Amino acid sequence: MKVPDKESILQAAERILPYINRTSVLTCETLNNMFQAQLYFKCENFQKAGAFKSRGACNAVFSLNENQLKNGVATHSSGNHAQALARAAKLRNTKAYIVMPDNSSKVKIDAVRSYGGIITFCIPTLEARETTLQKVIAETHATEIHPYNNYTIIAGQATAAKELIEDIPSLDYIIAPVGGGGLLSGTALATHYFSPATKVIAAEPEQANDAFQSFYSKKFIPSVNPNTIADGLRTSLGDKTFPIIVEHVQDIFTVSETDIVECMKLIWERMKIIIETSSAVTLAAVRNNSRLFKDKKVGIIISGGNVDLKNLPW
Amino acid sequence: MKVPDKESILQAAERILPYINRTSVLTCETLNNMFQAQLYFKCENFQKAGAFKSRGACNAVFSLNENQLKNGVATHSSGNHAQALARAAKLRNTKAYIVMPDNSSKVKIDAVRSYGGIITFCIPTLEARETTLQKVIAETHATEIHPYNNYTIIAGQATAAKELIEDIPSLDYIIAPVGGGGLLSGTALATHYFSPATKVIAAEPEQANDAFQSFYSKKFIPSVNPNTIADGLRTSLGDKTFPIIVEHVQDIFTVSETDIVECMKLIWERMKIIIETSSAVTLAAVRNNSRLFKDKKVGIIISGGNVDLKNLPW
Numbered sequence: 001m002k003v004p005d006k007e008s009i010l011q012a013a014e015r016i017l018p019y020i021n022r023t024s025v026l027t028c029e030t031l032n033n034m035f036q037a038q039l040y041f042k043c044e045n046f047q048k049a050g051a052f053k054s055r056g057a058c059n060a061v062f063s064l065n066e067n068q069l070k071n072g073v074a075t076h077s078s079g080n081h082a083q084a085l086a087r088a089a090k091l092r093n094t095k096a097y098i099v100m101p102d103n104s105s106k107v108k109i110d111a112v113r114s115y116g117g118i119i120t121f122c123i124p125t126l127e128a129r130e131t132t133l134q135k136v137i138a139e140t141h142a143t144e145i146h147p148y149n150n151y152t153i154i155a156g157q158a159t160a161a162k163e164l165i166e167d168i169p170s171l172d173y174i175i176a177p178v179g180g181g182g183l184l185s186g187t188a189l190a191t192h193y194f195s196p197a198t199k200v201i202a203a204e205p206e207q208a209n210d211a212f213q214s215f216y217s218k219k220f221i222p223s224v225n226p227n228t229i230a231d232g233l234r235t236s237l238g239d240k241t242f243p244i245i246v247e248h249v250q251d252i253f254t255v256s257e258t259d260i261v262e263c264m265k266l267i268w269e270r271m272k273i274i275i276e277t278s279s280a281v282t283l284a285a286v287r288n289n290s291r292l293f294k295d296k297k298v299g300i301i302i303s304g305g306n307v308d309l310k311n312l313p314w
Numbered sequence: 315m316k317v318p319d320k321e322s323i324l325q326a327a328e329r330i331l332p333y334i335n336r337t338s339v340l341t342c343e344t345l346n347n348m349f350q351a352q353l354y355f356k357c358e359n360f361q362k363a364g365a366f367k368s369r370g371a372c373n374a375v376f377s378l379n380e381n382q383l384k385n386g387v388a389t390h391s392s393g394n395h396a397q398a399l400a401r402a403a404k405l406r407n408t409k410a411y412i413v414m415p416d417n418s419s420k421v422k423i424d425a426v427r428s429y430g431g432i433i434t435f436c437i438p439t440l441e442a443r444e445t446t447l448q449k450v451i452a453e454t455h456a457t458e459i460h461p462y463n464n465y466t467i468i469a470g471q472a473t474a475a476k477e478l479i480e481d482i483p484s485l486d487y488i489i490a491p492v493g494g495g496g497l498l499s500g501t502a503l504a505t506h507y508f509s510p511a512t513k514v515i516a517a518e519p520e521q522a523n524d525a526f527q528s529f530y531s532k533k534f535i536p537s538v539n540p541n542t543i544a545d546g547l548r549t550s551l552g553d554k555t556f557p558i559i560v561e562h563v564q565d566i567f568t569v570s571e572t573d574i575v576e577c578m579k580l581i582w583e584r585m586k587i588i589i590e591t592s593s594a595v596t597l598a599a600v601r602n603n604s605r606l607f608k609d610k611k612v613g614i615i616i617s618g619g620n621v622d623l624k625n626l627p628w
Binding site: 024026045046050265268269271272273274275305309310312314 | 338340359360364579582583585586587588589619623624626628
């Protein structure tokens with residue numbers, strides 16, 4: 001396997017086409033006026049299973065042959081990758097073994113179960129997640145599908161930016177959130193191949209700024225127990241995502257916890273769409289860097305909309 | 315003035331075109347599977363000022379001549395009509411005098427003010443609202459724009475169903491909420507003219523069932539202090555909306571308060587869009603009458619998305 005080329009992103013798009021939504025690109029005149037920019041929101045909150053993760057998961061699962069699939073697929077995830085993988089496995093009539101921390105919210109556990117995922121709980125540390133996953137794989141012989149440090153996953157996530165570029169040509173910027181870097185590296189590759197004049201910017205919580213630190217020091221610096229409300233962005237970059245980001249991403253902007261909550265609420269109130277905390281870092285990056293984005297055409301990847309409606313951050 | 319004919323709805327659509335959004339029609343596979351019907355959601359929560367009311371308000375304000383406009387427009391409303399009228403007046407550089415009950419939420423007061431509306435508060439009774447409005451009109455000589463009992467308003471609201479019919483031909487049913495009946499009578503007329511084979515159904519809170527009672531007794535029975543969470547549906551029908559509804563609406567289904575909250579949450583969770591309580595009665599009507607709608611193509615008018623995010627009903 002190698003870094004996805006143009007052809008493998010085109011193949012991913014074709015492979016997953018029957019199983020995902022071509023999501024809408026929304027605009028909002030109020031936000032455009034407020035930020036003096038033309039903002040184009042690629043709404044992956046409307047994606048199957050509520051997040052862009054369905055793209056990568058479908059590309060990975062539908063790339064496997066019958067032999068690789070026969071014992072199911074496995075991953076550890078407390079979030080959207082778990083749901084997306086469970087759904088993709090169900091579409092191919094195979095099992096999905098999901099290792100989840102035992103403090104995962106009921107909403108997320110129920111969602112994984114609703115797609116038929118088989119959950120093994122573990123204590124909420126990265127080490128326990130990884131050892132539990134290896135134990136599950138040893139017992140089941142399932143094929144591991146890593147949530148982001150996997151080129152097939154990256155090629156799948158790249159299709160979101162590819163669609164955005166098709167729908168809105170000549171964007172000056174595309175902004176994506178960065179956690180493990182699957183979405184960001186896919187976005188950067190798709191932009192490099194399909195709209196090379198467009199610059200890619202990452203948005204990251206200050207309190208989980210491993211990508212920012214790694215990007216500027218040019219060496220991999222992991223997050224240590226990051227504490228951010230943007231729960232999808234607590235993971236650290238991987239050895240496959242980091243080099244792509246260094247090569248193809250223009251800059252990484254960090255945002256505060258207050259920025260995240262305020263911009264999340266702004267999108268809910270003004271656009272009447274439900275986005276998760278991890279998706280709000282992008283608009284916060286625009287708000288904090290208004291001179292850069294003034295009068296520009298800016299694509300914003302809204303990564304997902306899976307929220308516990310009984311536990312909102314305001 | 316007379317009941318809007320086909321031509322006046324076409325004129326309304328053309329008149330308001332530059333000032334409103336042609337809103338998306340969304341579908342949701344999960345809800346289709348859950349209800350075994352093909353549901354098409356006309357998203358007026360994405361409309362300017364957050365509700366279908368911008369259609370009627372723009373049609374009314376842009377139908378007035380300079381002389382009728384010179385002293386501004388006036389209405390009493392605690393909700394979406396107030397915002398929509400303030401916005402429409404601003405677009406024509408005239409004033410909007412809005413009488414609001416003094417227990418209106420801060421969110422709504424702020425929204426009216428953000429469009430430049432001039433607010434006069436009164437105690438929260440219908441009588442106080444009407445006498446205060448008459449006093450404001452006597453002082454200002456503004457032109458009154460009633461929120462629903464006005465044929466120009468009705469023709470404006472009719473354009474939502476007209477667009478839905480254009481986008482999704484051969485619907486078996488269109489369901490709209492009913493409060494004062496502006497949206498419902500407009501929907502019924504548009505359907506009668508542009509898709510006569512489609513049946514129109516109204517959805518109404520049990521606890522504000524004046525339209526249901528009036529429809530079946532064939533005489534106007536007003537609501538008396540209705541107590542429903544669907545605050546946009548507490549008003550009673552008017553003498554202009556009621557006859558249109560009796561003639562062109564197939565049936566009125568009532569739904570409980572629990573139905574409203576559950577179906578509102580279901581749409582938020584599954585569709586990732588923000589709809590207000592008054593919009594949830596439609597899906598609740600489908601859920602309570604599943605045999606009727608089984609395997610049918612059903613258009614659902616989502617009336618608005620103006621919600622106090624700090625005060626949700628779950």
